[in-house]
Amino acid sequence: MKTFLRVAFLSLLLSACAAGPPSWQRGNDSFKPIQLGVTTQADLLRLYGPPDDRTYLQLRDLNVWSYRYKESGVWDSMMHIMMDRQGVVRETMSGPDLEKEERGFFR
Numbered sequence: 001m002k003t004f005l006r007v008a009f010l011s012l013l014l015s016a017c018a019a020g021p022p023s024w025q026r027g028n029d030s031f032k033p034i035q036l037g038v039t040t041q042a043d044l045l046r047l048y049g050p051p052d053d054r055t056y057l058q059l060r061d062l063n064v065w066s067y068r069y070k071e072s073g074v075w076d077s078m079m080h081i082m083m084d085r086q087g088v089v090r091e092t093m094s095g096p097d098l099e100k101e102e103r104g105f106f107r
Contacts, residue, residue, distance in 0.1 A: 060082075
């Protein structure tokens with residue numbers, strides 16, 4: 001049983017290390033490695049881990065993965081990364097993290 005627990009703990013530890021920095025540690029500069037038409041979904045998982053949010057833009061046929069980060073180390077923001085059906089990044093867009101905004105500002 002101890003061996004199983006050790007293996008499980010090490011697996012969690014290694015997967016956390018491979019998932020990129022937690023959202024509160026990411027800055028806008030951490031998204032610079034993304035290259036339109038080159039970076040893939042697998043690259044995003046390797047660089048940043050699973051997204052904080054996933055959506056689909058039906059009219060544009062794009063999957064959107066969104067990652068939380070701190071703009072200039074201060075403002076709660078979201079980086080939206082849009083990919084085609086093949087999982088290749090086509091566009092990026094950043095903006096405020098509406099879940100973190102004070103009530104009334106965007107509502």
